Amino acid sequence: MQVLNDRTALVTGASAGIGRAIAQDLAAHGARVVVSARRLDRLNDLVAEIEKAGGSALAVPADAGDARQIDALLEKTLAWDHRLAIVVVNAGRGLAGGLLSSDRSQWEAMYQVNVMGAAHLMRQAGAIFVRRGHGDIVVLGSVAGHHISPFSGFYGSSKWALAAAAEAMRREVCDKGVRVTTIKPGIVASEFQAVAGYNTENFTKWVKKFGPMLEPADVARAVSFIVAQPARVHISELVIRPTGQDYP
Numbered sequence: 138m139q140v141l142n143d144r145t146a147l148v149t150g151a152s153a154g155i156g157r158a159i160a161q162d163l164a165a166h167g168a169r170v171v172v173s174a175r176r177l178d179r180l181n182d183l184v185a186e187i188e189k190a191g192g193s194a195l196a197v198p199a200d201a202g203d204a205r206q207i208d209a210l211l212e213k214t215l216a217w218d219h220r221l222a223i224v225v226v227n228a229g230r231g232l233a234g235g236l237l238s239s240d241r242s243q244w245e246a247m248y249q250v251n252v253m254g255a256a257h258l259m260r261q262a263g264a265i266f267v268r269r270g271h272g273d274i275v276v277l278g279s280v281a282g283h284h285i286s287p288f289s290g291f292y293g294s295s296k297w298a299l300a301a302a303a304e305a306m307r308r309e310v311c312d313k314g315v316r317v318t319t320i321k322p323g324i325v326a327s328e329f330q331a332v333a334g335y336n337t338e339n340f341t342k343w344v345k346k347f348g349p350m351l352e353p354a355d356v357a358r359a360v361s362f363i364v365a366q367p368a369r370v371h372i373s374e375l376v377i378r379p380t381g382q383d384y385p
């Protein structure tokens with residue numbers, strides 16, 4: 138199923154969870170993949186795994202909240218393969234609690250990666266794709282930024298802002314042949330919950346209420362499906378939840 142064998146992709150946040158699964162799935166569909174995150178050892182393991190399966194990948198460590206590191210990441214990606222055609226803006230983090238109850242000391246760091254870094258990568262990749270007249274930018278939003286709820290409320294606000302920026306950019310570039318897609322997952326079992334500071338008691342409660350969580354591979358299949366559409370077709374937004382998750 139090598140439908141993406143003429144495409145090169147960059148995936149941020151590829152050392153774990155959803156990003157790792159997206160990189161694996163794109164590679165399984167024939168794409169050459171640049172994988173980025175801060176933990177280089179994890180990226181090297183992923184590259185070895187993809188190469189063992191017959192694919193081609195490159196690890197480039199970078200902080201996705203730092204504009205200069207994002208620029209260097211794009212430079213290295215283009216030097217490896219100038220045909221870059223897919224950028225998955227996935228690196229991000231959660232934060233337990235609402236406006237009153239979340240850890241105030243984490244607010245800037247969360248917005249820096251979820252909004253500022255993500256928007257910078259969208260802008261830089263968008264400029265390249267507009268010049269070429271084609272390209273896919275896939276952005277990981279969240280159902281917490283689709284329906285505003287007190288559950289992880291300030292994190293939700295960062296994903297609301299990101300989805301707004303992505304839709305604004307879609308309207309800016311769609312007539313140049315560039316597709317900007319927002320994927321909004323419900324709860325996915327990954328390292329996300331520990332990083333966000335959800336406690337076991339809380340999370341177990343949601344697992345009981347919603348039934349089995351999504352797996353990272355469930356989201357990854359959606360990404361490969363979307364970018365494999367013919368150039369005239371754009372699935373610009375996708376909400377994907379565990380079947381039993383009613384809200385958000």
Ligand SMILES: NC(=O)c1ccc[n+]([C@@H]2O[C@H](COP(=O)([O-])OP(=O)(O)OC[C@H]3O[C@@H](n4cnc5c(N)ncnc54)[C@H](OP(=O)(O)O)[C@@H]3O)[C@@H](O)[C@H]2O)c1
Nearest residue numbers: 150152153154155174175176200201229324325327328329
């Ligand atoms: N899990 C969910 O329930 C869920 C639901 C909806 C949306 N999402 C979104 O999906 C995306 C992926 O989440 P996930 O569930 O896969 O979480 P995860 O398992 O914690 O993975 C997060 C990834 O982002 C990277 N990352 C975090 N901060 C970074 C930074 N400053 N610079 C570079 N890389 C950074 C991490 O790599 P390093 O630590 O190695 O840098 C890791 O590879 C996030 O944007 C998240 O908000 C998740």
